[in-house]
Amino acid sequence: MTRVANYVVAYEATERGNDTVELGVALARLTRSELRLCLVLPHHASTVPARVGAASSPDYQALLEEQALEWLEQGRARVPADVVATTHLLYADSTTEGLLQAAATFDSDRIVVGASRRGLMNRFTIGSVANALLHSSSVPVALAPRGYTAPEQLTRITCAIGTRPGWTPLLDSLLAFSEGLTVDLRFVTLVEVDAGRGHPVDHAGSQAHLASVLEYFSTRSRAHGEITTEVASGHSVEAAIEALDWQKTEIAFVGSSRLAQPTTIFLGITAHRMLHALPVPLIVVPTGTDARKPH
Amino acid sequence: MTTHSPSSGPTPGASDSGTGGISSKGLSAGSIGLLGATVIGISCIAPAYTLTASLGPTVAAVGTQMPGIFLVGFIPMLLVALGYRELNNAMPDAGTSFTWATRAFGPWLGWMGGWGLIVATVVVLSNLAGVAVDFFYLMLAQLFGNPDLADLTGNVLINVLTCLVFMVAACYISYRGMETTKAVQYVLVAFQLIVLVWFSVAALVQVAEGSAFDALAFSADWFNPFLAPSFTAFAAGVSLSIFIFWGWDVTLTMNEETRNPKTTPGRAATLTVGIIFALYILIAVATLMFSGVGTGALGLGNEEIQGNVFAALAGPVMGPFAILMSLAVLSSSAASLQSTFVGPARTMLSMGHYQAFPKRFASISPRYKSPGFATLMAGIVAWGFYAVMRVLSTDVLTDTILTLGMMICFYYGVTAFACVWYFRSEALGTIRAFLLKFLAPLLGGVILLVIFATTLYDSMNPEYGSGSNIGGVGLVFILAMVLFIGGIVLMLIQRSVNPAFFQGKTLTQGSSKEHLHMQ
Numbered sequence: 001m002t003r004v005a006n007y008v009v010a011y012e013a014t015e016r017g018n019d020t021v022e023l024g025v026a027l028a029r030l031t032r033s034e035l036r037l038c039l040v041l042p043h044h045a046s047t048v049p050a051r052v053g054a055a056s057s058p059d060y061q062a063l064l065e066e067q068a069l070e071w072l073e074q075g076r077a078r079v080p081a082d083v084v085a086t087t088h089l090l091y092a093d094s095t096t097e098g099l100l101q102a103a104a105t106f107d108s109d110r111i112v113v114g115a116s117r118r119g120l121m122n123r124f125t126i127g128s129v130a131n132a133l134l135h136s137s138s139v140p141v142a143l144a145p146r147g148y149t150a151p152e153q154l155t156r157i158t159c160a161i162g163t164r165p166g167w168t169p170l171l172d173s174l175l176a177f178s179e180g181l182t183v184d185l186r187f188v189t190l191v192e193v194d195a196g197r198g199h200p201v202d203h204a205g206s207q208a209h210l211a212s213v214l215e216y217f218s219t220r221s222r223a224h225g226e227i228t229t230e231v232a233s234g235h236s237v238e239a240a241i242e243a244l245d246w247q248k249t250e251i252a253f254v255g256s257s258r259l260a261q262p263t264t265i266f267l268g269i270t271a272h273r274m275l276h277a278l279p280v281p282l283i284v285v286p287t288g289t290d291a292r293k294p295h
Numbered sequence: 296m297t298t299h300s301p302s303s304g305p306t307p308g309a310s311d312s313g314t315g316g317i318s319s320k321g322l323s324a325g326s327i328g329l330l331g332a333t334v335i336g337i338s339c340i341a342p343a344y345t346l347t348a349s350l351g352p353t354v355a356a357v358g359t360q361m362p363g364i365f366l367v368g369f370i371p372m373l374l375v376a377l378g379y380r381e382l383n384n385a386m387p388d389a390g391t392s393f394t395w396a397t398r399a400f401g402p403w404l405g406w407m408g409g410w411g412l413i414v415a416t417v418v419v420l421s422n423l424a425g426v427a428v429d430f431f432y433l434m435l436a437q438l439f440g441n442p443d444l445a446d447l448t449g450n451v452l453i454n455v456l457t458c459l460v461f462m463v464a465a466c467y468i469s470y471r472g473m474e475t476t477k478a479v480q481y482v483l484v485a486f487q488l489i490v491l492v493w494f495s496v497a498a499l500v501q502v503a504e505g506s507a508f509d510a511l512a513f514s515a516d517w518f519n520p521f522l523a524p525s526f527t528a529f530a531a532g533v534s535l536s537i538f539i540f541w542g543w544d545v546t547l548t549m550n551e552e553t554r555n556p557k558t559t560p561g562r563a564a565t566l567t568v569g570i571i572f573a574l575y576i577l578i579a580v581a582t583l584m585f586s587g588v589g590t591g592a593l594g595l596g597n598e599e600i601q602g603n604v605f606a607a608l609a610g611p612v613m614g615p616f617a618i619l620m621s622l623a624v625l626s627s628s629a630a631s632l633q634s635t636f637v638g639p640a641r642t643m644l645s646m647g648h649y650q651a652f653p654k655r656f657a658s659i660s661p662r663y664k665s666p667g668f669a670t671l672m673a674g675i676v677a678w679g680f681y682a683v684m685r686v687l688s689t690d691v692l693t694d695t696i697l698t699l700g701m702m703i704c705f706y707y708g709v710t711a712f713a714c715v716w717y718f719r720s721e722a723l724g725t726i727r728a729f730l731l732k733f734l735a736p737l738l739g740g741v742i743l744l745v746i747f748a749t750t751l752y753d754s755m756n757p758e759y760g761s762g763s764n765i766g767g768v769g770l771v772f773i774l775a776m777v778l779f780i781g782g783i784v785l786m787l788i789q790r791s792v793n794p795a796f797f798q799g800k801t802l803t804q805g806s807s808k809e810h811l812h813m814q
Contacts, residue, residue, distance in 0.1 A: 013661035041664055042472055060391075060641040060666075063648050067659050 005033035007142070008108045009085075010099050010129065012039065013071040015146070016114030021078045023144035023281050024112045026251070028083045030154045030181060035085035036106050037075050039068050040098030043091050065089065096132040103139050110283065112142040115275075134284055140173060142251075142283045143275075151249040156184040156225075158244075159253040160274070161213055170255035171217055173285040177253075178223035185225060187213050190240040190274070191233040206231045238277035251281045327553045331477065332546055332563030333570070334484050339542030340571060341631035343487045343605070343623045346578055348426055349539050351601025352693050352760070356523075356531035358588050358596075359511070362579045363520035364529070368536015369568065371742040375707050376544035376564075378714035378736025385718075385807055391642050392710045393651070394802060399713035401804040402651070402797045403786070408713070409646050410782040411706030415699055416639040417673060418778075419541075421681035422695045423635065424458045424465075427628040429603050431457065434621035437610075455682045461632070462681075466674035469636040472665040483626050490623040491574055494605070495581035498612045502584045508611060509587030509594055513580065530749035534700035537743075539575065541703060542634075543568060585612060598761060602692025636673060643669035649801040650793055688770055690761030697750070697760045698774045704747040711740030720808040751775060 009024040011017045024035045041064060072087040079085040092098030103111050113130045133141045159174055161167050178185065189206045210229040218227055234240035254274075275282065327335070350361070357364050382395050392412045397405025429448045436445035447453050501507045516522055523529040546564040553559035582595060586608065590596040593611060600607035609620035644666035647656030660667035688694050714736040715722075722733035754772035757764035765773055790797045 017661070060644060063645060063657075064659060064664060068664070071661065 003107055005031060006036050006106055006108050007033055008099055008103045008106060008111045009035050009037045009075075010040075010095070010111065010113040011037045011072065011075040011087075012114075013074060014114075016127070016144075017075065018078060019144040019146060019148040020112050020114045021075055022148045022150040023142055024085075025079055025083050026150035026154055026281070027110070027112065027142060028085075029150070029152075030183065031109075031177065033109065035079060035083060036102065036108065037072060037079075037085055037087045038090055038099060038102045039072050039075070039088070040090045040092050040095045040102075041065070041068055043093055094132075095129050096136065099129075099133065100137060103137070108139060110140045110142050111137055112144060114144045115146060138286060140283050140285045142281060144281055145279065148281060153249065154183060154251055155249040156186060156247055157251055157253060158186045158188055158246075158280075160188050160190060161210070162189070162255070167213065167255060168216070170253065170285050171213065174253050175217065175220050175222075177283075178221065178225075180222055180224075182224040185217075185221075185223060185227045186230060187217070187228070188230045188232055188244060190237060191231060192237055192240060193233050193235055203231055203233075237273040241274055241277035246279050248280075251283060252278060253283050253285060255285050327559070329559055329563055329566065332553055332559055333566045334481055336543055336546035336563060336567035337484050337488070337570060338480050338630060339545045339634055340540065340567075341487075341542070341627045342571060342574055343491060343620075343627035344423060344426060344631050345539045345541075346491070346575070347603050347605040347624055348422060348692060348696055349535050350579070350582060350604040351595060352696050353532055353535045354583075354588055354595040355598075355601055355693070355760075356528045356535065357520075358524065358528075359514070359517050359583055360520055360523045360532070361517065361583065362576050363518045364523065364532035365536050365539065365575050365579060366518065366572070367520045368533045369540055369572075371533070371707075371739045371746070372537055372540045372543065374735045374739030375711045375743065376547050377731050378711050378739065379544055380547050381718065381732045381736075382710070382714050391645050392706050392713075393642055393646055394649070395717065396709050396713040397649075397651075397802045398804060399717040399806075400709075402799060402802070404709065405802070406646075406651055406786050406789075406796075407782060408706055408709040409642055409651065410786070411702055411709060412642050413639045413673075414778045414782065415702035415706060416635055416642075417677045417680060418695055418699045418702060420462075420465075420632065420635055420639075420673065420677035421458075421684065422692055422699065423628050423632050424461045424677070425454075425681060425685070425692050425695070426603055427461050427625060427632070428454055428457045429606050430621050430624045430628070431461075433606050433609075434618060434625060437618040437621060451685055455685055458681055458685075459678055462674050462678040465629075465632040465636055466670060468633055469640065469670045469674075470660065470663060470665050470667055472663045480630070483630055487623050487627050488570075488574065490619050491578060493616070494609065494612055494620060495577045497614075498581040498585040498608075501612065502581075507585045509585075509589055509591055511584050511587045513584060517580065517583065527749065527753045530746045531697070531700075531753065533742075533746050534704055534750050535696065537703050537707070537746075538696065538700045540568075540571070543571065582608065598690055598693070601761075602690055602696070636670065639673040640666045640670040643672065649796055651789065651796040651801075653789070653792075684774075688761060688763040690763065693761045694763060694771050694774065697754070697771045698778070701747060701750050701754075701771075701775050702778070704743045704750070708740050708743035708747060711736040711743065715740065716806070718807050720806050 007024050007027060009020050011020060021035075021037070024037075027033065028035050068089050069087075072089060076085055076087050088102065090098045090102055092101060099111055099113070102108070111133060113127075113133060115127060115130060130141065130143055157174070157178060159170065161170065174185075187210055189210055191203070191206060207229075210231065214227065214229055221227070230244065232240045232244045234243050353361050353364060386395065386398070391409065393405055393409025395405075396408030399405075400408075432448040433445045436442050448457075498507070502510050520529065520532070523532060543564070546567050547560055553563070582604065586593050586595050588594065588596045590598070593600070593607060595601070595604065597607075605620050605624055609617035613620060643652055643656045644659070646652040647654055647658075647669065656666075656669045656672070658668050659665065684695060715733055718728070718732035721728055723729060751772065753759055754769045754775065757767050757769050759769040760771045763770035795801055
């Protein structure tokens with residue numbers, strides 16, 4: 001039985017859940033994958049049953065299940081006909097745990113979750129589920145910005161890359177992801193200019209680094225599309241992100257490792273700031289992950 | 296193509312048992328052993344809270360016969376629980392008093408059964424919060440060595456506002472669907488048991504040393520419930536005893552969650568009740584021997600302390616370690632507040648779903664998967680009820696406990712009769728069916744009915760309970776009437792707004808045989 005490329009979509013019947021479905025659809029179209037719409041319900045509260053008798057629980061559980069199946073149908077109805085989606089009602093101790101187990105069960109390539117609804121504009125703030133996944137998932141996690149709608153086709157992938165060792169897993173993941181796809185690729189390095197101290201900005205170093213990245217990537221890549229590099233600088237991480245142009249049909253890749261140098265960025269505290277400014281979906285690739293071997 | 300259970304396929308990654316696994320049903324199948332089930336049972340009963348709230352009113356009713364009353368009070372509870380279990384097995388997907396009573400007796404009685412359950416739990420919520428407020432300030436006083444802090448609870452405004460804070464917190468936790476973990480629950484239960492035994496031993500030691508407040512010599516007669524002063528007193532005592540065992544039936548109805556569904560629930564129920572019996576008898580005897588039943592400062596007959604006995608006794612009995620009692624009661628109230636919130640919220644949700652309540656009550660929070668609106672309403676009503684009671688009656692806790700006993704009798708009674716009626720066609724089939732589906736619930740129901748009618752009648756007396764009365768009629772009676780008539784009025788309003796439920800369109804009446812044919 002051949003493995004079907006698939007994404008676990010963390011669905012809930014909220015705006016955030018809808019964003020998640022939209023991102024799932026966009027990614028599924030790009031990589032010709034299937035979607036596994038998963039709704040996680042808490043385990044029947046066996047540790048804290050109703051005092052009025054467990055009697056009141058089964059009825060409630062049945063109603064909850066009925067409602068959850070209805071929600072899943074609503075979620076599936078949002079998936080256009082060109083994408084295959086299955087729905088799954090799961091029970092787990094926590095949403096995060098349910099999603100992780102679903103990803104393991106379905107042998108999924110990625111988990112798609114919504115960013116928190118509290119984000120302003122169309123920008124990210126990481127919700128608790130997404131945050132927990134980022135700390136524990138062994139497959140990449142795709143974060144959908146608030147109010148996201150799937151484009152007909154994703155046309156560009158931007159990969160934000162740091163200069164410390166450890167960027168190869170990210171590139172390997174991207175190589176696997178983009179294999180055979182017709183999509184533009186852009187590698188960027190973010191440079192925070194500290195205006196107060198006036199450190200000279202090492203643009204040349206960043207360029208050189210990008211060149212080596214480009215070399216590593218282009219010798220291995222089997223994607224069809226233009227590959228570009230860019231160094232973005234700004235007074236803050238947010239400003240550097242905003243200095244770049246972002247297309248509506250774009251997604252971003254980032255590694256979850258701590259690649260930070262004083263003036264170049266990556267996850268940790270700066271990553272969160274970066275996410276605040278990012279207007280497109282972000283896929284966070286865990287470090288040390290073997291890039292998912294396609295099929 | 297819809298799968299509901301990824302774990303049912305050949306999937307090595309997912310485990311289908313244990314709390315960590317994804318299971319196809321909501322129950323963590325096979326995750327609870329004998330010890331776990333017993334802990335859950337004790338946790339649901341919340342002995343520290345239950346005892347502090349009920350010792351006083353029980354002594355007020357039956358005096359020194361308290362230990363005996365505790366023993367007989369368990370009998371109707373047991374009989375009804377046996378029937379409960381049969382209903383639960385027969386209609387596993389429809390398990391509230393509301394749905395059972397509706398299926399057996401039709402919409403009107405079914406509605407009132409559900410209403411009784413909601414009212415009982417809302418009343419206990421307000422009482423729990425009240426006890427928690429008292430102990431909260433007592434604990435602050437003990438912590439800072441400043442007795443004035445403990446008096447803050449007597450200030451109506453501060454008291455009601457503190458209660459609001461607790462209620463909002465409990466409501467929020469419920470809404471978010473947060474749960475105590477197993478480990479926390481084990482610790483809390485162990486802590487409660489240790490502190491309660493400590494208290495009893497300390498009290499008995501003081502009796503032996505002659506330093507007890509009003510030492511009363513032990514007498515075997517205490518265990519004879521029939522020496523209660525009158526049938527009125529006996530009925531009030533039994534009604535209170537039902538309250539102290541409330542929650543025990545949870546262990547009997549745990550099936551799939553247990554590792555061995557055939558034996559574990561029964562053994563856990565037996566073990567739970569054994570531990571609870573031993574504890575209750577120990578505490579009852581120790582407090583009687585230490586405090587006596589007089590109306591002195593620490594006497595169990597003192598109306599000032601009756602609603603919250605441990606708050607008054609912990610200091611004199613346990614000395615500097617009294618703060619442990621505060622912690623035990625507070626944690627037990629907090630855990631109980633949480634597990635009690637679940638009841639009315641889910642019943643309201645169920646009633647909303649079957650259109651017996653406005654549709655809004657049926658809404659489930661898509662984010663937290665909890666009955667959002669119903670939980671909120673339970674919190675608001677419980678707090679409102681508490682606030683009104685606090686202003687009306689100085690001994691609010693005693694009166695709410697008495698009202699509560701009555702409400703529990705009512706909805707347990709309705710459920711017991713629902714069981715008898717629902718299984719009427721198969722009652723004579725086998726001896727087992729006759730005993731469990733007919734005789735036990737029938738007897739339990741009749742006992743509860745008698746207790747209910749007696750306490751309702753007696754509560755008209757202005758001297759009943761705390762002695763609060765309005766126009767010469769006992770406050771407890773007025774409370775019960777307001778709650779029942781309020782229910783009937785709401786039922787009629789719902790009937791006129793949306794008659795679907797009352798016309799039998801959403802839930803059908805019938806017997807076990809008819810429902811079997813329908814499937």
